[in-house]
Amino acid sequence: MTTANNPATLTQSAAAILANADCVEKCRLTRVLAADWFADRVTETGGTLPPDRPARPSRPQLLPPKEMPKRAYGGERGRIGLLHALAHIELNAIDLAWDIVCRFPHEQMPKAFLDDWVQVALDEAVHFEMLQELLASLGATYGDLPAHDGLWQAAEKTADDLMARLAVVPMTLEARGLDTTPVTMERLTRNGDTVTPPALDVIYHDEIRHVAAGYRWFVHLAAKRGLDGRSEYHRLIGERFPGGLKAPFNHPARAEAAFPRDWYEPLAR
Structure with missing residues (x-):
């Protein structure tokens, strides 16, 4: 209690x-x-494991x-x-x-x-x-x-391995947000929307930090396991995200997250 x-x-x-x-x-x-x-x-981390799926409201229909x-x-x-x-x-x-x-x-x-x-x-x-x-x-x-x-399906596919979770969620799905959000903001602004783009800008800059955290801890785990991080990222994406990555990439934002181009660019479909 x-x-x-x-x-x-x-x-x-x-x-x-x-x-x-x-x-x-x-x-x-x-x-x-x-x-x-x-x-x-x-202050205590504890050892309570999460439920297989988070609870969800009755709406929206999934x-x-x-x-x-x-x-x-x-x-x-x-x-x-x-x-x-x-x-x-x-x-x-x-x-x-x-x-x-x-x-x-x-x-x-x-x-x-x-x-x-x-x-x-x-x-x-x-x-x-x-x-x-x-x-x-x-x-x-x-x-x-x-x-x-789809997002929670990605979580289920990576529930067995922290490196796989980091590779797929922050380093791939969230990094994709860095590629698409500026285009969305520009389109909304052209259409006269002055309210939504500032909110998306907040999300965009926070996502840079999230991608950076994913990359940083992926590299930490690779070193801990004696693996080459880049090769392991390529292997895990091939296994867990077989459709490959979608170009074009927002290289400046990914660079701000310290995410090297030679990690993700060869995986472009």
């Missing part, structure tokens, strides 16, 4: 957040746990990626569709960050690793809340449209 004199461990609290289906409460609990962790009110309806572009309807898709990504990203905190205790990662992913979880919660506010300003809310389960 958690009391003031016997606080929950980091992994106990993280697993509880994963088990909470309410998006608003998930974000609130993320803020509380991050504040407690960084203020040293929670569909296979191939069955998703075609999204509208332009106008208010298109903006709602974009914001809803991004909010779904950010909600998954909160859970992905807490899952990585809990799922790999056998790796005995240093506290700095936990610090990074607690911060990532907090960033993603802020992003979700920001996007939810933008949806509300348009008379919509998260759950109004269907969404796909």
Whole structure:
């Protein structure tokens, strides 16, 4: 039982957040746990493992990626569709960050690793809340449209290996956001949207830090296992992300994340 004199461990609290289906409460609990962790009110990591799947609200309807309806572009309807898709990504990203905190205790990662992913979880919660506010300003809310389960499927495919998780999630899926977000911001600005691009700019700059953390800890693990990091990244992407990477790449943003071109460019399809 958690009391003031016997606080929950980091992994106990993280697993509880994963088990909470309410998006608003998930974000609130993320803020509380991050504040407690960084203020040293929670100091023990613990060994609580995450659930196989995070709890999800009854809406949105989750569909296979191939069955998703075609999204509208332009106008208010298109903006709602974009914001809803991004909010779904950010909600998954909160859970992905807490899952990585809990799922790999056998790796005995240093506290700095936990610090990074607690911060990532907090960033993603802020992003979700920001996007939810933008949806509300348009008379919509998260759950109004269907969404796909591709992000969590990527988590399931990498649940056995921390290096694989880092390779696929921050170093590939999140790095893809660095490639696409500036183009999206430019298109929205051309269409007269002055509200969404500033929010996307916040997400974009946070994603650079997230990709940097993924690369940094991937290199750490490669050295720990006596592996060549670049070769291992290529091997893992070939196994776990066989479609390859999609060009064009945002080389300046990836360079800011210290992600070398010769790691990802040869994998372009």
